[in-house]
Amino acid sequence: MKQSKFMSLVESLVNIAVGFGISVAAQAFFLPLLGVHISLHANLSFALIMTVISIARQFVMRRIFEALHIRRPLSPFMQAVIAERFRQIEVEGWSADHDAKYPAGVLAKAGASYAIHAGDTKGEHLPVYWPWDWEWWKPQGFRRDMVRGTALMIAEGEKFDNERKRGK
Known part of the structure:
Protein backbone atom coordinates (compact mmCIF):
# COMPACT_ATOMS: atom_id res chain seq x y z
CA MET A 1 0.00 0.00 0.00
CA LYS A 2 1.07 3.54 -0.59
CA GLN A 3 2.42 5.37 2.43
CA SER A 4 0.86 8.74 3.26
CA LYS A 5 2.99 11.87 2.87
CA PHE A 6 2.86 12.44 6.62
CA MET A 7 4.07 8.92 7.40
CA SER A 8 6.83 9.32 4.78
CA LEU A 9 7.92 12.48 6.59
CA VAL A 10 7.83 10.72 9.97
CA GLU A 11 9.84 7.79 8.57
CA SER A 12 12.42 10.15 7.06
CA LEU A 13 12.80 12.17 10.27
CA VAL A 14 13.19 9.03 12.39
CA ASN A 15 15.72 7.66 9.90
CA ILE A 16 17.71 10.91 10.03
CA ALA A 17 17.60 11.04 13.84
CA VAL A 18 18.72 7.41 14.16
CA GLY A 19 21.52 7.96 11.64
CA PHE A 20 22.67 11.07 13.50
CA GLY A 21 22.66 9.21 16.83
CA ILE A 22 24.60 6.27 15.39
CA SER A 23 27.15 8.66 13.91
CA VAL A 24 27.67 10.45 17.22
CA ALA A 25 27.93 7.17 19.15
CA ALA A 26 30.30 5.60 16.60
CA GLN A 27 32.59 8.63 16.63
CA ALA A 28 32.59 8.74 20.44
CA PHE A 29 33.54 5.06 20.54
CA PHE A 30 35.93 4.62 17.60
CA LEU A 31 37.83 7.92 17.42
CA PRO A 32 39.47 7.45 20.87
CA LEU A 33 40.45 3.91 19.83
CA LEU A 34 42.30 5.52 16.93
CA GLY A 35 43.98 8.03 19.23
CA VAL A 36 41.76 10.94 18.14
CA HIS A 37 40.14 12.87 20.98
CA ILE A 38 37.54 15.51 20.13
CA SER A 39 35.10 17.49 22.23
CA LEU A 40 31.39 16.67 22.36
CA HIS A 41 30.69 19.90 20.45
CA ALA A 42 33.09 18.88 17.66
CA ASN A 43 31.60 15.37 17.60
CA LEU A 44 28.05 16.76 17.27
CA SER A 45 29.14 19.26 14.59
CA PHE A 46 30.89 16.59 12.55
CA ALA A 47 27.91 14.22 12.88
CA LEU A 48 25.59 17.02 11.71
CA ILE A 49 27.80 17.75 8.68
CA MET A 50 27.88 14.06 7.74
CA THR A 51 24.09 13.79 8.19
CA VAL A 52 23.50 16.72 5.80
CA ILE A 53 25.89 15.14 3.29
CA SER A 54 24.04 11.82 3.61
CA ILE A 55 20.64 13.48 3.00
CA ALA A 56 22.01 15.28 -0.07
CA ARG A 57 23.57 12.05 -1.38
CA GLN A 58 20.31 10.17 -0.96
CA PHE A 59 18.37 12.93 -2.76
CA VAL A 60 20.82 13.03 -5.69
CA MET A 61 21.02 9.22 -6.01
CA ARG A 62 17.23 8.87 -6.03
CA ARG A 63 16.99 11.42 -8.86
CA ILE A 64 19.74 9.62 -10.80
CA PHE A 65 18.02 6.23 -10.37
CA GLU A 66 14.68 7.69 -11.47
CA ALA A 67 16.31 9.37 -14.50
CA LEU A 68 17.91 6.06 -15.47
CA HIS A 69 14.62 4.25 -14.80
CA ILE A 70 16.33 2.03 -12.25
CA ARG A 71 13.62 2.79 -9.73
CA ARG A 72 10.28 3.33 -11.36
CA PRO A 73 7.35 4.59 -9.33
CA LEU A 74 4.18 2.50 -9.51
CA SER A 75 1.02 4.04 -10.90
Missing part, protein backbone atom coordinates in the same frame (compact mmCIF):
# COMPACT_ATOMS: atom_id res chain seq x y z
CA PRO A 76 -1.99 4.36 -8.59
CA PHE A 77 -3.64 1.45 -10.42
CA MET A 78 -0.61 -0.80 -9.91
CA GLN A 79 -0.50 0.15 -6.23
CA ALA A 80 -4.21 -0.69 -5.91
CA VAL A 81 -3.67 -4.10 -7.54
CA ILE A 82 -0.78 -4.92 -5.21
CA ALA A 83 -2.81 -3.77 -2.20
CA GLU A 84 -5.73 -5.93 -3.36
CA ARG A 85 -3.52 -8.99 -3.75
CA PHE A 86 -2.18 -8.50 -0.22
CA ARG A 87 -5.78 -8.00 1.02
CA GLN A 88 -6.78 -11.28 -0.61
CA ILE A 89 -3.95 -13.03 1.21
CA GLU A 90 -4.03 -11.26 4.58
CA VAL A 91 -7.76 -10.55 5.06
CA GLU A 92 -9.47 -13.27 3.04
CA GLY A 93 -6.85 -15.92 3.80
CA TRP A 94 -6.34 -16.85 0.14
CA SER A 95 -2.72 -17.87 0.57
CA ALA A 96 -0.47 -19.71 -1.88
CA ASP A 97 -1.55 -22.98 -0.24
CA HIS A 98 -5.22 -22.08 -0.73
CA ASP A 99 -4.66 -21.09 -4.36
CA ALA A 100 -2.70 -24.30 -5.06
CA LYS A 101 -5.91 -26.31 -4.56
CA TYR A 102 -7.45 -24.90 -7.74
CA PRO A 103 -6.81 -26.51 -11.13
CA ALA A 104 -4.67 -24.53 -13.57
CA GLY A 105 -6.48 -21.55 -15.04
CA VAL A 106 -9.29 -21.21 -12.50
CA LEU A 107 -7.95 -18.02 -10.93
CA ALA A 108 -7.16 -16.63 -14.40
CA LYS A 109 -10.76 -17.29 -15.52
CA ALA A 110 -12.07 -15.48 -12.46
CA GLY A 111 -9.74 -12.54 -13.11
CA ALA A 112 -10.68 -12.41 -16.79
CA SER A 113 -14.37 -12.50 -15.89
CA TYR A 114 -14.00 -9.44 -13.69
CA ALA A 115 -11.97 -7.64 -16.37
CA ILE A 116 -14.36 -8.45 -19.22
CA HIS A 117 -17.43 -7.47 -17.22
CA ALA A 118 -15.84 -4.49 -15.42
CA GLY A 119 -18.44 -1.87 -14.67
CA ASP A 120 -21.42 -4.20 -15.13
CA THR A 121 -22.68 -3.74 -11.58
CA LYS A 122 -26.16 -5.09 -12.32
CA GLY A 123 -24.83 -8.62 -12.07
CA GLU A 124 -27.91 -9.98 -13.83
CA HIS A 125 -26.07 -12.88 -15.40
CA LEU A 126 -23.09 -14.95 -14.40
CA PRO A 127 -20.11 -14.66 -16.78
CA VAL A 128 -19.58 -17.73 -18.96
CA TYR A 129 -16.06 -18.36 -17.67
CA TRP A 130 -16.79 -17.60 -14.00
CA PRO A 131 -15.42 -20.68 -12.21
CA TRP A 132 -17.36 -20.47 -8.95
CA ASP A 133 -20.92 -20.33 -7.66
CA TRP A 134 -23.18 -17.32 -8.19
CA GLU A 135 -22.70 -16.14 -4.58
CA TRP A 136 -19.01 -15.39 -5.27
CA TRP A 137 -19.73 -13.10 -8.24
CA LYS A 138 -19.64 -9.59 -6.74
CA PRO A 139 -19.09 -6.83 -9.32
CA GLN A 140 -18.48 -3.44 -7.71
CA GLY A 141 -17.71 -0.94 -10.47
CA PHE A 142 -15.29 -0.57 -13.36
CA ARG A 143 -12.04 0.27 -11.56
CA ARG A 144 -12.64 -2.01 -8.58
CA ASP A 145 -13.47 -4.92 -10.91
CA MET A 146 -10.33 -4.24 -12.97
CA VAL A 147 -8.23 -4.19 -9.78
CA ARG A 148 -9.73 -7.44 -8.48
CA GLY A 149 -9.43 -9.12 -11.87
CA THR A 150 -5.78 -8.15 -12.21
CA ALA A 151 -5.03 -9.31 -8.64
CA LEU A 152 -6.62 -12.68 -9.45
CA MET A 153 -4.44 -12.93 -12.57
CA ILE A 154 -1.40 -12.24 -10.39
CA ALA A 155 -2.55 -15.01 -8.05
CA GLU A 156 -2.69 -17.39 -11.04
CA GLY A 157 0.82 -16.33 -12.10
CA GLU A 158 2.14 -16.82 -8.57
CA LYS A 159 0.50 -20.25 -8.45
CA PHE A 160 2.16 -21.17 -11.76
CA ASP A 161 5.57 -19.99 -10.54
CA ASN A 162 5.21 -21.91 -7.26
CA GLU A 163 4.24 -25.10 -9.09
CA ARG A 164 7.14 -24.69 -11.49
CA LYS A 165 9.56 -24.36 -8.56
CA ARG A 166 8.18 -27.59 -7.10
CA GLY A 167 8.57 -29.30 -10.48
CA LYS A 168 4.88 -29.97 -11.12
Whole structure:
Protein backbone atom coordinates (compact mmCIF):
# COMPACT_ATOMS: atom_id res chain seq x y z
CA MET A 1 0.00 0.00 0.00
CA LYS A 2 1.07 3.54 -0.59
CA GLN A 3 2.42 5.37 2.43
CA SER A 4 0.86 8.74 3.26
CA LYS A 5 2.99 11.87 2.87
CA PHE A 6 2.86 12.44 6.62
CA MET A 7 4.07 8.92 7.40
CA SER A 8 6.83 9.32 4.78
CA LEU A 9 7.92 12.48 6.59
CA VAL A 10 7.83 10.72 9.97
CA GLU A 11 9.84 7.79 8.57
CA SER A 12 12.42 10.15 7.06
CA LEU A 13 12.80 12.17 10.27
CA VAL A 14 13.19 9.03 12.39
CA ASN A 15 15.72 7.66 9.90
CA ILE A 16 17.71 10.91 10.03
CA ALA A 17 17.60 11.04 13.84
CA VAL A 18 18.72 7.41 14.16
CA GLY A 19 21.52 7.96 11.64
CA PHE A 20 22.67 11.07 13.50
CA GLY A 21 22.66 9.21 16.83
CA ILE A 22 24.60 6.27 15.39
CA SER A 23 27.15 8.66 13.91
CA VAL A 24 27.67 10.45 17.22
CA ALA A 25 27.93 7.17 19.15
CA ALA A 26 30.30 5.60 16.60
CA GLN A 27 32.59 8.63 16.63
CA ALA A 28 32.59 8.74 20.44
CA PHE A 29 33.54 5.06 20.54
CA PHE A 30 35.93 4.62 17.60
CA LEU A 31 37.83 7.92 17.42
CA PRO A 32 39.47 7.45 20.87
CA LEU A 33 40.45 3.91 19.83
CA LEU A 34 42.30 5.52 16.93
CA GLY A 35 43.98 8.03 19.23
CA VAL A 36 41.76 10.94 18.14
CA HIS A 37 40.14 12.87 20.98
CA ILE A 38 37.54 15.51 20.13
CA SER A 39 35.10 17.49 22.23
CA LEU A 40 31.39 16.67 22.36
CA HIS A 41 30.69 19.90 20.45
CA ALA A 42 33.09 18.88 17.66
CA ASN A 43 31.60 15.37 17.60
CA LEU A 44 28.05 16.76 17.27
CA SER A 45 29.14 19.26 14.59
CA PHE A 46 30.89 16.59 12.55
CA ALA A 47 27.91 14.22 12.88
CA LEU A 48 25.59 17.02 11.71
CA ILE A 49 27.80 17.75 8.68
CA MET A 50 27.88 14.06 7.74
CA THR A 51 24.09 13.79 8.19
CA VAL A 52 23.50 16.72 5.80
CA ILE A 53 25.89 15.14 3.29
CA SER A 54 24.04 11.82 3.61
CA ILE A 55 20.64 13.48 3.00
CA ALA A 56 22.01 15.28 -0.07
CA ARG A 57 23.57 12.05 -1.38
CA GLN A 58 20.31 10.17 -0.96
CA PHE A 59 18.37 12.93 -2.76
CA VAL A 60 20.82 13.03 -5.69
CA MET A 61 21.02 9.22 -6.01
CA ARG A 62 17.23 8.87 -6.03
CA ARG A 63 16.99 11.42 -8.86
CA ILE A 64 19.74 9.62 -10.80
CA PHE A 65 18.02 6.23 -10.37
CA GLU A 66 14.68 7.69 -11.47
CA ALA A 67 16.31 9.37 -14.50
CA LEU A 68 17.91 6.06 -15.47
CA HIS A 69 14.62 4.25 -14.80
CA ILE A 70 16.33 2.03 -12.25
CA ARG A 71 13.62 2.79 -9.73
CA ARG A 72 10.28 3.33 -11.36
CA PRO A 73 7.35 4.59 -9.33
CA LEU A 74 4.18 2.50 -9.51
CA SER A 75 1.02 4.04 -10.90
CA PRO A 76 -1.99 4.36 -8.59
CA PHE A 77 -3.64 1.45 -10.42
CA MET A 78 -0.61 -0.80 -9.91
CA GLN A 79 -0.50 0.15 -6.23
CA ALA A 80 -4.21 -0.69 -5.91
CA VAL A 81 -3.67 -4.10 -7.54
CA ILE A 82 -0.78 -4.92 -5.21
CA ALA A 83 -2.81 -3.77 -2.20
CA GLU A 84 -5.73 -5.93 -3.36
CA ARG A 85 -3.52 -8.99 -3.75
CA PHE A 86 -2.18 -8.50 -0.22
CA ARG A 87 -5.78 -8.00 1.02
CA GLN A 88 -6.78 -11.28 -0.61
CA ILE A 89 -3.95 -13.03 1.21
CA GLU A 90 -4.03 -11.26 4.58
CA VAL A 91 -7.76 -10.55 5.06
CA GLU A 92 -9.47 -13.27 3.04
CA GLY A 93 -6.85 -15.92 3.80
CA TRP A 94 -6.34 -16.85 0.14
CA SER A 95 -2.72 -17.87 0.57
CA ALA A 96 -0.47 -19.71 -1.88
CA ASP A 97 -1.55 -22.98 -0.24
CA HIS A 98 -5.22 -22.08 -0.73
CA ASP A 99 -4.66 -21.09 -4.36
CA ALA A 100 -2.70 -24.30 -5.06
CA LYS A 101 -5.91 -26.31 -4.56
CA TYR A 102 -7.45 -24.90 -7.74
CA PRO A 103 -6.81 -26.51 -11.13
CA ALA A 104 -4.67 -24.53 -13.57
CA GLY A 105 -6.48 -21.55 -15.04
CA VAL A 106 -9.29 -21.21 -12.50
CA LEU A 107 -7.95 -18.02 -10.93
CA ALA A 108 -7.16 -16.63 -14.40
CA LYS A 109 -10.76 -17.29 -15.52
CA ALA A 110 -12.07 -15.48 -12.46
CA GLY A 111 -9.74 -12.54 -13.11
CA ALA A 112 -10.68 -12.41 -16.79
CA SER A 113 -14.37 -12.50 -15.89
CA TYR A 114 -14.00 -9.44 -13.69
CA ALA A 115 -11.97 -7.64 -16.37
CA ILE A 116 -14.36 -8.45 -19.22
CA HIS A 117 -17.43 -7.47 -17.22
CA ALA A 118 -15.84 -4.49 -15.42
CA GLY A 119 -18.44 -1.87 -14.67
CA ASP A 120 -21.42 -4.20 -15.13
CA THR A 121 -22.68 -3.74 -11.58
CA LYS A 122 -26.16 -5.09 -12.32
CA GLY A 123 -24.83 -8.62 -12.07
CA GLU A 124 -27.91 -9.98 -13.83
CA HIS A 125 -26.07 -12.88 -15.40
CA LEU A 126 -23.09 -14.95 -14.40
CA PRO A 127 -20.11 -14.66 -16.78
CA VAL A 128 -19.58 -17.73 -18.96
CA TYR A 129 -16.06 -18.36 -17.67
CA TRP A 130 -16.79 -17.60 -14.00
CA PRO A 131 -15.42 -20.68 -12.21
CA TRP A 132 -17.36 -20.47 -8.95
CA ASP A 133 -20.92 -20.33 -7.66
CA TRP A 134 -23.18 -17.32 -8.19
CA GLU A 135 -22.70 -16.14 -4.58
CA TRP A 136 -19.01 -15.39 -5.27
CA TRP A 137 -19.73 -13.10 -8.24
CA LYS A 138 -19.64 -9.59 -6.74
CA PRO A 139 -19.09 -6.83 -9.32
CA GLN A 140 -18.48 -3.44 -7.71
CA GLY A 141 -17.71 -0.94 -10.47
CA PHE A 142 -15.29 -0.57 -13.36
CA ARG A 143 -12.04 0.27 -11.56
CA ARG A 144 -12.64 -2.01 -8.58
CA ASP A 145 -13.47 -4.92 -10.91
CA MET A 146 -10.33 -4.24 -12.97
CA VAL A 147 -8.23 -4.19 -9.78
CA ARG A 148 -9.73 -7.44 -8.48
CA GLY A 149 -9.43 -9.12 -11.87
CA THR A 150 -5.78 -8.15 -12.21
CA ALA A 151 -5.03 -9.31 -8.64
CA LEU A 152 -6.62 -12.68 -9.45
CA MET A 153 -4.44 -12.93 -12.57
CA ILE A 154 -1.40 -12.24 -10.39
CA ALA A 155 -2.55 -15.01 -8.05
CA GLU A 156 -2.69 -17.39 -11.04
CA GLY A 157 0.82 -16.33 -12.10
CA GLU A 158 2.14 -16.82 -8.57
CA LYS A 159 0.50 -20.25 -8.45
CA PHE A 160 2.16 -21.17 -11.76
CA ASP A 161 5.57 -19.99 -10.54
CA ASN A 162 5.21 -21.91 -7.26
CA GLU A 163 4.24 -25.10 -9.09
CA ARG A 164 7.14 -24.69 -11.49
CA LYS A 165 9.56 -24.36 -8.56
CA ARG A 166 8.18 -27.59 -7.10
CA GLY A 167 8.57 -29.30 -10.48
CA LYS A 168 4.88 -29.97 -11.12
